[in-house]
Amino acid sequence: MAPLWIALAVCSIICSRAAADVGVCYGLQGDNLPPPEEVVALYKHYGIQRMRLFDPNPSALEALKGSGIAVILGVRNSDIPNIASSQAAAQQWFDTNLAPYLNDVNFLYIAVGNEVIPGGDGSTIAGAMQNIQTILSSKNVGGIKVSTAVPMTVLGTSFPPSAGQFSKEVDGVMRAILGVLSAQGSPLMINVYPYYGYVGDPANVPLDYALFRANGTVVKDGPLGYSNLFDAMVDAFYSAMEKAGGSTVSVVVTESGWPSSGKGNVTTPEIAGTYNRNFLTRLNANGTPKRPDAKIDGYIFAMFNENLKPGPATEQNFGLFYPNKQPVYHVFNPII
Numbered sequence: 001m002a003p004l005w006i007a008l009a010v011c012s013i014i015c016s017r018a019a020a021d022v023g024v025c026y027g028l029q030g031d032n033l034p035p036p037e038e039v040v041a042l043y044k045h046y047g048i049q050r051m052r053l054f055d056p057n058p059s060a061l062e063a064l065k066g067s068g069i070a071v072i073l074g075v076r077n078s079d080i081p082n083i084a085s086s087q088a089a090a091q092q093w094f095d096t097n098l099a100p101y102l103n104d105v106n107f108l109y110i111a112v113g114n115e116v117i118p119g120g121d122g123s124t125i126a127g128a129m130q131n132i133q134t135i136l137s138s139k140n141v142g143g144i145k146v147s148t149a150v151p152m153t154v155l156g157t158s159f160p161p162s163a164g165q166f167s168k169e170v171d172g173v174m175r176a177i178l179g180v181l182s183a184q185g186s187p188l189m190i191n192v193y194p195y196y197g198y199v200g201d202p203a204n205v206p207l208d209y210a211l212f213r214a215n216g217t218v219v220k221d222g223p224l225g226y227s228n229l230f231d232a233m234v235d236a237f238y239s240a241m242e243k244a245g246g247s248t249v250s251v252v253v254t255e256s257g258w259p260s261s262g263k264g265n266v267t268t269p270e271i272a273g274t275y276n277r278n279f280l281t282r283l284n285a286n287g288t289p290k291r292p293d294a295k296i297d298g299y300i301f302a303m304f305n306e307n308l309k310p311g312p313a314t315e316q317n318f319g320l321f322y323p324n325k326q327p328v329y330h331v332f333n334p335i336i
Contacts, residue, residue: 022280023050023072023299024320025255028057030306032323036063039303042325043069046332052254052299054114056097065104072109072189072254072299073098074149075128077120080113084127087134094135102141110136111189111254112148117170126176133184148177149189149254152196152233155240160221161290164236165243178246188246190237191255191301194229195275199266205229207266212278224289230256230282235290253298260305260328262314273329276300276320280331300331 026039034042040063043051052072053060064071075083075093083090098107112129116122125148133146152158154174156167166174181188198210208214210229217225219232226232234251241249258275259267279300287294305319305328321327 022048022283023052023070023297024048025052025054025299025302026060027054027302027304027306027309028060029308030304030323031308033304033306034323034325036060038325040064040067040069042303042321043067045334047335048332050108050297050299052111054111061097061101061105065101068106070106070108072111073107074111075113075132077113077116080116080128081124083112083131084124087131090128090131090135094132094139102139107141107144109186109189109252110144110146112146114149115151115191116148117150117173118154118167122170122173122177125173126180129177129180133180133186145186146184147181147186147189147252149191150174151191152193152236155236157240158233158236160219161224161226161232161235162221162239164239166240171244174240174246175244178241178244178249181249182246187250187252188237188241189254190234190251192230192233192237192253193256193258194233195258197229197233199263211271211275212282213274226289228282230279231288234296235288238288238290250294251296253296255301256298257301257318259314259317260319261317262312267314267317269329272318273331276329276331 036059044067050070054074055076056073079093083093110132112125112132116125129146129148136142136144154166154170155164157163157165194210198205198207206214206218209218212228212230214227217227219226237251241247256279258272260269260272261267279298283296283298286292287296300320302318304321304323305317307316309315319328320331
């Protein structure tokens with residue numbers, strides 16, 4: 001058996017590499033969450049080097065200064081129509097929410113809204129994206145890419161993956177969004193939850209298939225075989241994007257996770273931990289069967305259990321940590 005110090009060193013290297021390749025969403029829908037400066041310290045303590053922030057919260061942005069953490073900064077859904085209305089409105093958003101932090105915070109992406117469609121009016125998303133991108137380019141920070149995050153429900157067809165297609169309701173909006181992304185070389189942000197795929201059809205979706213634990217191919221789609229539901233869901237997006245004129249657009253998985261409490265015997269810390277550890281491992285592997293060379297960046301949802309999130313109890317229990325900063329289960333090891 002190797003000496004303990006060697007084992008710890010190997011673990012530290014592996015965990016650090018894994019943490020560098022995955023981000024964690026920092027949600028703020030709780031009345032008992034630690035202050036942002038403690039949250040940033042927690043990210044650093046566990047070697048988590050990427051964060052998704054859903055809106056330009058000034059306290060969180062101040063805490064991120066000098067941290068080196070790479071950030072996806074969200075635009076509130078309610079702000080999108082105004083930003084799309086004129087370049088001046090987009091400039092005001094930039095001056096208020098981005099400019100004061102540009103020199104001290106490492107911004108990777110701007111996410112113009114989260115899951116606006118299919119339930120809301122997405123007609124102004126592409127215009128808002130373009131207006132913000134124009135400002136970024138004029139300020140010589142065009143390396144910050146602009147996108148928007150969409151859920152699996154924008155797909156009218158998702159099975160088999162090769163049949164993936166956007167619903168008629170959002171097809172026009174998605175074509176406009178993909179046009180902006182293609183022109184700017186930016187990825188589409190997608191929220192992918194095998195948990196919902198499983199609980200929506202447990203009779204036909206094996207739990208091991210949803211948890212990355214299946215042995216061998218579970219779903220055969222022409223020449224392609226799928227051993228996990230995550231890959232199938234991502235490839236359904238790729239197929240839909242190709243049909244809508246976005247064949248050159250890549251993806252970033254801006255949310256994925258599994259609740260640890262709230263409903264039945266599949267929402268336990270053990271199962272949630274299994275999913276997220278396997279998700280982390282999956283992100284360090286190759287691409288999907290459809291695009292094997294396209295490595296995927298991804299973000300776990302979420303850092304904390306959030307007691308003010310609306311909806312069923314599962315919605316409040318997606319966190320890796322309790323609000324007291326203790327792990328619900330272990331995914332990342334502290335940096336030694």
